[in-house]
Amino acid sequence: MFTGWRSHLDRQSSPPGWARVYARVEGALSAASFADAIRRGRTFATTGPWLELSVDGHEPGAVLDPAPGTEMSVTARVVGAEVSELRLRTADGVLAASEGPSLTASLRVSSPTYVLAEAVGGPSSRSMTGETYALTSPVYVEVEGVGVARREDVRWCLDWLDALEGLLRDHAVLRTPEQLGDHLGLLERAREIYRARLRET
Numbered sequence: 001m002f003t004g005w006r007s008h009l010d011r012q013s014s015p016p017g018w019a020r021v022y023a024r025v026e027g028a029l030s031a032a033s034f035a036d037a038i039r040r041g042r043t044f045a046t047t048g049p050w051l052e053l054s055v056d057g058h059e060p061g062a063v064l065d066p067a068p069g070t071e072m073s074v075t076a077r078v079v080g081a082e083v084s085e086l087r088l089r090t091a092d093g094v095l096a097a098s099e100g101p102s103l104t105a106s107l108r109v110s111s112p113t114y115v116l117a118e119a120v121g122g123p124s125s126r127s128m129t130g131e132t133y134a135l136t137s138p139v140y141v142e143v144e145g146v147g148v149a150r151r152e153d154v155r156w157c158l159d160w161l162d163a164l165e166g167l168l169r170d171h172a173v174l175r176t177p178e179q180l181g182d183h184l185g186l187l188e189r190a191r192e193i194y195r196a197r198l199r200e201t
Contacts, residue, residue: 046134049080053117060137076117082132083121112148114138
C-alpha cells in the first residue's frame with residue numbers, strides 16, 4: 001500500500017500538498033510502518049505525477065547483487081497530464097528517455113550503480129516551483145557485495161545537509177528552540193552516516 005506524506009518548512013512559501021512523498025508500507029499503516037518504509041527507500045517524491053519504477057521486478061529501496069554481465073530489465077511508468085519526458089537514470093547518467101507514459105530499457109551490469117526514474121514537465125499550478133517533477137528513490141545494484149557509494153556523491157550529500165541546515169535556521173516555522181534542536185540533531189545523525197561512507201570509499 002502506498003501512502004502519502006506532505007511536508008513544508010514555511011507556510012507562506014510552500015503550502016501543504018505542493019510537494020509529496022509517497023511510501024510503500026507493509027502491513028497496517030502506522031507511524032512506525034511509514035517510518036520503516038522511508039528508511040528502506042521505498043518511496044517517490046512528486047509535485048503531482050504518479051511515478052513507478054521496476055528493475056527486474058524490484059521496486060525502489062531494493063538492493064540487488066547480480067553477477068557481472070547480467071542484463072537487467074528496467075521499466076518506468078508515469079501518470080500525469082503535464083509530464084513531457086520520462087527518464088531512467090543510473091549513477092553514470094541518463095540510461096534512457098521517452099516522451100511517452102512508459103519506458104523500458106536494458107542495463108548490463110558492469111560496476112556498482114543505482115537506477116531511478118524521473119519525470120519532468122511544464123508549468124503546473126500544483127507545483128511549488130511552477131514545473132512538473134517526480135523522482136523515485138533508487139534500486140541499488142551491487143557487484144559482488146560492493147555498493148555504489150562514490151566520494152563525490154557523498155560529499156554532495158554532505159553539502160546539501162549544510163544547505164538544509166541553513167534553510168531550517170532561516171525559514172523554518174517552529175514553535176520552540178527545542179524543535180530546532182531536534183531537527184539539527186537529525187541532520188547531524190545523517191552527517192555521521194555520510195561521513196562513515198566517506199571513510200569507506
